[in-house]
């Protein structure tokens with residue numbers, strides 16, 4: 001099997017620990033283990049755990065609490081994985097097959113794109129496009145393109161909502177349209193909802209769970225919860241599909257990890273879950289306006305649509321340089337790591353992560369400005 005390189009992740013793995021300013025992240029500063037284990041009993045309980053193999057699908061307690069994050073969901077609908085990437089991998093590895101096709105939302109975190117190229121006969125893009133209405137811009141779903149992308153051979157449609165890298169959220173009408181198109185095609189609808197809960201304004205993004213009998217949700221604790229170090233992801237699916245995932249998981253990592261399962265169950269206790277998500281939104285709501293002040297001084301260099309979720313903003317730039325070349329120069333010459341439009345299925349743009357310390361982020365952005373102005 002041939003698989004294409006996942007450019008963005010390869011770059012982050014190689015360089016994110018070497019640069020002075022890593023603005024390639026999409027999450028917020030993580031909590032410490034000690035903040036999750038508050039109280040002697042909790043510490044005692046954690047350190048006295050015997051390191052048996054964990055339950056393959058994840059502990060009942062964790063699955064019960066994950067299920068509470070979705071409407072009408074039960075522990076039998078959940079399987080816990082090692083990170084959101086494994087949740088996506090397990091899902092697409094199980095569902096994609098030769099002879100079938102994947103319809104994939106673009107722009108995106110391009111994992112599904114690469115997996116579709118490897119496991120299915122091909123991938124068909126449908127896009128989020130910039131749309132203006134009464135002076136207000138948003139990233140809207142191109143429904144006509146979605147209809148064209150879904151053919152009788154399509155067995156999976158993949159959406160990322162809220163979206164990475166645009167931070168946009170589908171409207172209720174767009175969600176209904178996606179479900180209608182999936183239903184007509186009889187295709188599985190896979191919704192990567194790992195940024196759900198990290199909204200800039202308004203309520204928690206509605207889930208696709210429960211809108212169609214062939215919906216699969218992938219998610220995890222790395223993004224909206226800011227806890228990437230736990231490597232906890234999950235899939236929500238009908239029980240028959242959970243069983244099929246088990247058959248594949250047995251050839252992969254077999255189980256999640258015991259200590260992360262323990263800590264993740266603490267995170268997903270409903271009150272704690274909501275307080276961690278509120279903390280993430282606080283960081284985003286504090287930092288985004290400061291990034292926007294910086295961007296307003298750069299309107300000859302950048303245009304952007306305000307993200308609706310996530311600790312990142314996607315900006316188009318005006319200077320004549322390819323985005324991969326630009327991020328390579330920023331890394332080598334200015335020690336700043338950003339992701340490129342190219343790495344998300346877009347073109348001349350940069351994704352700026354702002355969920356870590358805002359002062360340091362602004363210092364990194366000053367270096368971005370220096371290099372880019374030199375290229376004008």
Ligand SMILES: Cc1ncc(COP(=O)(O)O)c(C=O)c1O
Pocket residue numbers: 026082083084085086088109160164192194220221222228231232233
């Ligand atoms: C949309 C999306 N899904 C999944 C992942 C992978 O998550 P994890 O780090 O938990 O493997 C990412 C990471 O950036 C992402 O942006």
